[in-house]
Amino acid sequence: MGARDKLTAVKIRAAAPGRYGDGAGLYLDRTEDGGKWLYRYTIAGRRRDMGLGSLDAVTLAQARRERDRWAAVLASGRDPISERAREREAAATREDPSLSDLVDTVFGAIKHTLKGEGEAGRWMSPLRVHVLPKIGARPASSLRTADFVRVLQPIWRMKPTVAEKAYSRLNLCFKKGKRIGYAVDPDTLAAARELLGDLHIEPEHIAATRWQDAPVLFTRLAGDTSGLMCLRLLLLTAVRGDAARGARFNEIDGSLWIVPKERVKGRLKAATDFRVPLSSQALAIVAEARRLSNDPETGLLFPGDRGEPISPNALLKAVNKIGEAGRPHGFRTTFRTWVQDTLDGSHDLAAEAALGHVIGNKVRRAYARSDYLDQRAALMQRWADYVTGESVQVVQLRPSAG
Incomplete structure (x- = not known):
């Protein structure tokens, strides 16, 4: 077809x-009102419009530009119609992602605000285990109330915390x-x-050693392994x-240990470094760890087998080995109960601060x-002296009411 046969706006x-026809496979089907x-082409012996x-x-x-674009696709050996369908499907996926893709997108946007980028708290775990295997492949926009009821109902009563x-x-x-x-x-x-319906979440109390048994426990924890020292x-x-397992020598300055905010409980954005005053007995443990360390300047106080921080399971195994029912996290309760039972109320604020608890409301904290x-x-x-038996504490328990 020559140039004079090509279409023009006037024609x-x-x-x-x-x-x-305009040439090279481009055609206009003219109708009364438009x-x-x-684009007509042949592929694998089959004509397609x-x-x-x-x-x-x-x-x-x-x-003409569209015709040229798809002609180039055809020249590469691909079917233009099939290729366009693939592109449209990919675009639809971007505009209407599956639930799994939506979750991945949101997690990717917030994980920098989470401790250990969300892995320490296993942010994705409840979804990966209980939700995404069932409806993760569905377009997020297609999910209805009944779909969420179906996947959450099995754990709503049996595992309310996970639910x-x-x-x-x-x-x-x-x-x-929706905001995206x-x-x-x-x-x-x-x-x-x-x-x-309502979730009924019963508080899970972690087994704690009685404060009266803390001195005996401290003695039973004697040893120079990372687990016992930690x-x-x-x-x-x-x-x-988390604070103790990841402790490094360069976090300790004299009798002050500064735990970086990455290992302090709470959202990373809201967390701050946490100052911990070390007793003379705690400093003795630091000195012992330094003596045993291959890197006494910046290394871990309590390295695991592969040079990583000792794991929570390693601590549990250590207390289990000596037959102690109290859990490591329960040591915090042991300390707090000792303060409550043996000291007057003037120590309560210091005790709460020692535990890293938020004290007062937002306005009070601002001042x-x-x-x-x-x-x-x-x-x-004072607590360390009691635990290590370096002071004799005569305790008069408060009389019970009634």
Whole structure:
């Protein structure tokens, strides 16, 4: 077909109903009230017509560019119609992701705010175990209240703590998904919660050693393994396990240990470094760990077998080996109960600060910013003296009411 046979804007306006060729497979099917563009090609011996849009929406120049684009696809050995379908499916997936993709997107956006990027607290675990295997492949926009009721109902009563985490994380994903622009409706989750009913979560009390038995326990924890030394430091300082397991020598300055916020409980964005005053007995453990260390300047106080921080399971195995029913995290309760039973109420704020608990409401905290370091130092030395038997404490228990 020569240049004079190609279509022009004038020819198109004057054309009667029928099919007109522009060359290289581009055709216009003219109708009384408009028309549509076609790209005709042959692949594997089969002729195919590919629609390129209506005459009203696509100009002649645009139709030629589209024809050239798909002709290049054909020249590469691919079927233009099949390739366009694949592209549209990929675009639809981006605009309407599966639930699994939506969860991955939201988790990727927030994990930098979580401790250990969400792995320490296993943020994804409730969803990976109980939700995504059942409905993760579904487009998030297609999920309805009944779908969430179906996947959450089996754990709503049997595993209420896990169910609460699964629900709250799904709810977060749908709210953020809606803000991104996905066609998801957080109200479907709110309705599911109403149908599922109230969650009955019983507080799980961690087994704690009686404070009266703390001196005997400290003696039984004697030894120079990482597990035993870490447990002794936990008992003397009442810090959380993550803080002690990851402790490094360069975090300790004199008698002050500064736990970096990455190992302090709470959302990473809201957490701050935590100052821990060390008693003379705690400092002796640090000195012992330094003597045994291959890296006494910046290394771990309590390395595991592979040079990583000692694991929580290693601590549990150590207390189990000596037949101790109290759990490492329960040492915090041991300390707090000792304060409650043996000291007057003037030590309560220092004790709560020593445990890293939030004291007072937001307004009070805005003005009262002390971490009671001096009071805590005296209190923790008093506790360490009791635990190690370096002071004799005569305890008069409060009479019971009645």
